[in-house]
Amino acid sequence: MKRIYLIYVTLFIVFVQACKDDLGNYEYTDTPIVTIDTSDMGGILAVLRYGSLNLAPKINIPSGHEAEYKWILFNRPASSAIPAKSAIISTDAILNAAIGEPEGNYGLEFIVTDKTTGIMSTVVFRVDVTSNLDYGMMVLYQTEEGGDVDFIKTPQLSASITQVEHFKHLFSASYGAQISGTPKFIGNARVNFRPVDWITVGSSNYLGRFNANNFDLLRDQLDIFRRNNTIINPQAYRYISTNYQALINGGKLHVATEITNEIDALFGGPAAGDYELAPYLTSKVNFAIYVVGYDQKNGRFIRYFPSSHTMVDFAAPALNVNQPFDLRNIGKDMLFMGEGRNSHTYSVFKDKVGDRRWLYQIDFSSKSDDGTLGVAVYEMTNLPDAAQAKFYQAAAFGDYIYYATDSKIYNYSYSFSNTASQAFTVPAGEQITSIKFYRPSPNTFVADKEDRVLYVATWDGTKGKVYELGLNETSGMINAVPLNVFEVAGKVVDLSAKTKGNG
Structure with missing residues (x-):
């Protein structure tokens, strides 16, 4: 026992001596780290879906160090049945990113990594995403990858709008990819106190219907048609005042009615008949007329007859009534059709041979098909740059239409001076x-x-712009200075108003 004791004493002495002889130089210091100051930013952030989330936290980086950044948006599942998802939305120090996720509560983690030390600093925010597209203008544009949709809101469009907002890339944020094919049109369908509230988007090979409040996909492609063998080639779309949805697809008219819900508002097969429609529709029609189109093949206006699902001729001009033209025999190529003053339809035509231009005024809205729908015809041939005009709009409050060339917009007074x-x-x-x-x-x-x-x-070859112009609604005089100018990430092909509706 005594021997064991001596062994322990000897080992202790050796250990103490070893520590005494260790002459190493040890210096213990704190490693500098990145700090993130969010004291003036708040803990809960609110953003409208498709709106931009802009954050600029104060970041203190140790002298001589470099950092890299990562913003990660993640959902907060209410149950284990909902999969957790996350996405990197930016790698910049200052966040400026459009949020396309559906409504709900999310987490936003900001990670700053010190590249010198490898140490990460992080902060987490709560983000509440809500939807309220409200009144505004939808912008459909073409990009190198496909097509997309922006949404513009300004105080000029509703008393409830207090600031200018530009929501970008709604389609790709909602759909997960850009629109395939060549974009053609965008239109809003809304009826007060009825379950009609959606946005329809069409391209050369795509047709989609989206929720008008949050732009969630409702249905697309063949799911919008009752026939699964339809060749998708959309050219024009309008929701008609007769509660018909009208679609020109491959030159033929397809119609859909909505009775109780969106699920049943599907397009049937093409209306029968020998015709090829120009890509234009008018929404102001009498309930007895249903849908009006222009048969480019045979140079005539025709209308939809629902009981036989056919396209038929209008009635012949009434006897002993002086009609300015025969709807059944126009014989020209249509360049535009839309609504204007007195809820009349205004159509611009070009002669099949030569450059003569014409404006036709027709009343499809207040009378049934009695052979007296023609109102007036005006020749536009001698108007300045009329042969170069590409775009038209008919005013609702004054006797004028706008026509636009590549660079100029003209105010055409058709009924008073024809200038x-x-x-x-x-x-x-x-x-x-x-x-x-x-x-x-x-x-x-x-x-x-x-x-x-x-x-x-407009388009300058690399970027698009949308000018918001104030005007006098009765004279058509346009203010020289735009109210707002918006930059768009592509070439705009169509614009359409969106309504909020009631009920």
């Missing part, structure tokens, strides 16, 4: 690609705003 004057010119280097009045339907709560703003889209 036109230059109303607006876009900046040099830009080319006009679309013009549209702000004209939501229904116009509940915004009747004092419609037709008071004209939107003009």
Whole structure:
């Protein structure tokens, strides 16, 4: 026992001596780390879906160090049945990102990694995503990858809008990819106190219907048709005042009615008949007329007859009534058709041979098909730059229409003087690609705003712009200075008002 004790004493002495002889130089210091100051930013952030989330936290980086950044948005599943998802939305120090996720509560983690030390600093925010597209203008544009949709809101469009907002890339954020094919049209369908509230988007090979409040996909492609063998080639779409959805697809008319819900509002097969429709529709028609189109093949206006699902001729001009033209025999190529003053339809035509231009005024809205629907015809041939006009809009409050060339917009007074004057010119280097009045339907709560703003889209070869122009709704005079100018990530092909509706 004594021997064991001596062994322990000896080992202790050796250990103490070893520590005494260790002459190493040890210095213990704190490693500098990145700090993130969010004291003035708040813990809960609110953003409208498709709106931009902008954050600029104060970041303190140790002298001589470099950092890299990562913003990660993740959902907060309410149950284990919902999969957890996350996505990197930016790698910049300052966040400026469009949020396309559906409504709900999310987490946003900001990670700063010190590349010198490898140490990460992080902070987490709560993000509440809500939807409220409200009144505004939809912008459909073409990119190198496909097509997409922006949404514009300004105080000029509704008294309830207090600031200018530009929501970008709605389609790709919702759908997960851009629109395939060549974009053609975008339109809003809304009926007060009925389950009609959606946005329809069409391209050369795509047709989709989206929720008008949050742009969630409702259905697309063959799911919008009752026949699964339909070849998808959309060219024009309108929701008609007769509660019909009208679609021109491959030159033929397809119609859909909505009775109780969106699920049943599907397009049937093409209406029968020997015709090929121009890509234009008018929404102001009498309930006894249903849908009106222009048969480009045979040079005539024709209408939809629902009981036989056919396209038929209009009635012959009434006897002993002086009609300016015969709807059954126009014999020209249509360049435009849309609504204007007195809810009449205004159509611009070009002769099949030569460059003569014509404006036809027709009343499809207040009378049934009795052979007396023609109102007037005006020759536009000698108006300035009429042969170069590419885009048209008919005013609702004055006897004028706008026509636009590549760079100029003219105010054409058709009933008083049959003359036109230059109303607006876009900046040099830009080319006009679309013009549209702000004209939501229904116009509940915004009747004092419609037709008071004209939107003009341009393209300079690399980027698109949308000009918001104030105007006098009765004279058509356009203010020289735009109310707002928006940059768009592509070439705009169509513009359309979106309404909020009531009920």
